[in-house]
Amino acid sequence: MIQLQDISVQDRPELYQPPRRDVLRLPVIGRILKHRRGRLVFQVPLLLLALLLIYDGFTGPRLASQNLATVSVWVHYRGFVILALLLFGNLFCMGCPFTIPRTIALRLSRSGRRWPRVLRNKWLAVGFFVGFLFIYEWWDLWAVPAATAWLIIAYFVGAFALEVFFAESPFCKYVCPLGTFNFVASTASPTQITVRDHETCRTCPGKECVKGQPYVLGCGTELFPPTVRSNLDCILCLDCARACPYDNVALAIRTPGRELTDANAWPRRWDVSFLVMVFAFAAVSNAFGMVPPFYELQAGLAASFGIRSEAILLLLIFVTLNLALPGAAGLLAARLSQLLSGKREPMRVSFCRFAPAFIPVAFAIWLAHYGFHFATGALTLIPVMQNFLLDHGLSWLGTEPNWMLGPLVPGNWILPIQTIIVLAGFAGSLFVGRRIGERDYESPAAGIRAMLPWLVVFLGLALAALAMFNLPMEMRGTINMGG
Amino acid sequence: MARIAIILVLVIASLTSCRQSIQTNQPVDGYQVSFEVDPATPIVGESRVVITILDESGNPVDNARVEIRGDMAHAGMVPVLATAEGRGSGHYDAAFEWTMAGDWVVMVSATLPDGRTIEREFPITVQSR
Numbered sequence: 001m002i003q004l005q006d007i008s009v010q011d012r013p014e015l016y017q018p019p020r021r022d023v024l025r026l027p028v029i030g031r032i033l034k035h036r037r038g039r040l041v042f043q044v045p046l047l048l049l050a051l052l053l054i055y056d057g058f059t060g061p062r063l064a065s066q067n068l069a070t071v072s073v074w075v076h077y078r079g080f081v082i083l084a085l086l087l088f089g090n091l092f093c094m095g096c097p098f099t100i101p102r103t104i105a106l107r108l109s110r111s112g113r114r115w116p117r118v119l120r121n122k123w124l125a126v127g128f129f130v131g132f133l134f135i136y137e138w139w140d141l142w143a144v145p146a147a148t149a150w151l152i153i154a155y156f157v158g159a160f161a162l163e164v165f166f167a168e169s170p171f172c173k174y175v176c177p178l179g180t181f182n183f184v185a186s187t188a189s190p191t192q193i194t195v196r197d198h199e200t201c202r203t204c205p206g207k208e209c210v211k212g213q214p215y216v217l218g219c220g221t222e223l224f225p226p227t228v229r230s231n232l233d234c235i236l237c238l239d240c241a242r243a244c245p246y247d248n249v250a251l252a253i254r255t256p257g258r259e260l261t262d263a264n265a266w267p268r269r270w271d272v273s274f275l276v277m278v279f280a281f282a283a284v285s286n287a288f289g290m291v292p293p294f295y296e297l298q299a300g301l302a303a304s305f306g307i308r309s310e311a312i313l314l315l316l317i318f319v320t321l322n323l324a325l326p327g328a329a330g331l332l333a334a335r336l337s338q339l340l341s342g343k344r345e346p347m348r349v350s351f352c353r354f355a356p357a358f359i360p361v362a363f364a365i366w367l368a369h370y371g372f373h374f375a376t377g378a379l380t381l382i383p384v385m386q387n388f389l390l391d392h393g394l395s396w397l398g399t400e401p402n403w404m405l406g407p408l409v410p411g412n413w414i415l416p417i418q419t420i421i422v423l424a425g426f427a428g429s430l431f432v433g434r435r436i437g438e439r440d441y442e443s444p445a446a447g448i449r450a451m452l453p454w455l456v457v458f459l460g461l462a463l464a465a466l467a468m469f470n471l472p473m474e475m476r477g478t479i480n481m482g483g
Numbered sequence: 484m485a486r487i488a489i490i491l492v493l494v495i496a497s498l499t500s501c502r503q504s505i506q507t508n509q510p511v512d513g514y515q516v517s518f519e520v521d522p523a524t525p526i527v528g529e530s531r532v533v534i535t536i537l538d539e540s541g542n543p544v545d546n547a548r549v550e551i552r553g554d555m556a557h558a559g560m561v562p563v564l565a566t567a568e569g570r571g572s573g574h575y576d577a578a579f580e581w582t583m584a585g586d587w588v589v590m591v592s593a594t595l596p597d598g599r600t601i602e603r604e605f606p607i608t609v610q611s612r
Contacts, residue, residue: 063556064557065554065557065559066554074558075558075559140556142558143556143557292611373559376560377558377560380558390503391503391504403562403564407561472612473584474583474585475585
């Protein structure tokens, strides 16, 4: 457990702004959120849903399009998550059902160890995030209900095991690929944890928000609210608000993405910045997996190198697109940025400076991709649910599934909407980059010169995404139903 | 905790037992059902599908009600449904539109004149135009 002497509030009031609007002060919502069991209001329904998906994943139809597990997870979960991140914040982590057994695990882990120092960074998270995307393609998770059910079980087991062995929440902070996605994307969200009165925290003797109280847990990821400048690592569990004896924690409504231009919000660390770049390139590569050129590339690589194993081919593509390419593009842009601006500084600083500016364009590409699946398939849940109930002798939703239900919007609306989203994301990256340039360079001209190489990368990502969204979708790798 | 686990197991067991799709139907063995697409390499768009049904002795089966359902292998797509017309000699055909390139699973359900039902699954890969 973190020690009291490890927590302090630095006397830098210039960094602190009291929240003007606080979700926790809203009449009904605020009371529910701050209630001792307030998180369970979100977690219990999601837990029941997870159990239902596991059940149907194993016993329901083998076809993904008829099974609750695959439809809910790969169409609805992803759509809702990205919309929630855009409109509110990290709601999925807030209601995460995988951490419900946390209390039991914490009891078992009283003598648990601290997470190894060498792993206290985002390198592991980068690995698990890319690994998750790789397994998604390799095992055709979207097409195999039982595999989706196993994935949900693996999440429960993984979260519980790490809580048992380590006396903190390393699963959320360092391992969980979904959490990693949500952490990075939530930096663009319009809410953030902060405190109402900075001085109250400075003089607080117990720091219960982090250490917890006998019946209320403290922050699982060990964030100290008065020092929070970013949503990175915040699972929005609100345990800090429940544990605070002074009711001093606030869930502030802020300008979306405000932290992206805040010099004090983000650490200039290789791992964090690289994670953001991977998040951006993975947005493109994940969409790339759905269009014909992806299969042509696979076939071309197989023919050129004589590789027959799909796993090796995918690994080659994923390592190149999700790790090598962002690394190379980031280093090259950082070096060119140094040369163009004439600023002498460590490569790490140049590499990290414009990393927050990746977020808007990356978020937009993920939104356009997941929004596509949601917009084209949201209503398929209705016949799947009807079929599920009828299969159990229940005709609550009708006596015949209406399989013709599917899209939310006409098909010809999708591409214009995607184009607007991606262009807005690119404009957002341009705005953030410009602000960073103005902030960190002695003249506006130097700031623009420093940003130019990064701008090329943002433009490349946006154009690649638009090119893919213009191509017809194609889904393969599933002909044997994952067998 | 143990009590919750026991309740959970009982709930799942009772749910599973009342799941109608798990109840075993009397299988119709020995019938041959073939599925052909015109053009032979299906591409996105309209096509014609031909189903042929033969009984255990290899005799054509006419007057069956033949329904076709095409699902993409991934979730979130509206299936394509069609009813095939009988053309004699055990042949049935229908217009069928492949709405996206990629892997499909086509389920052919034939209700025989005696009321028995045959179901066969055909994996199909559709090429983009």
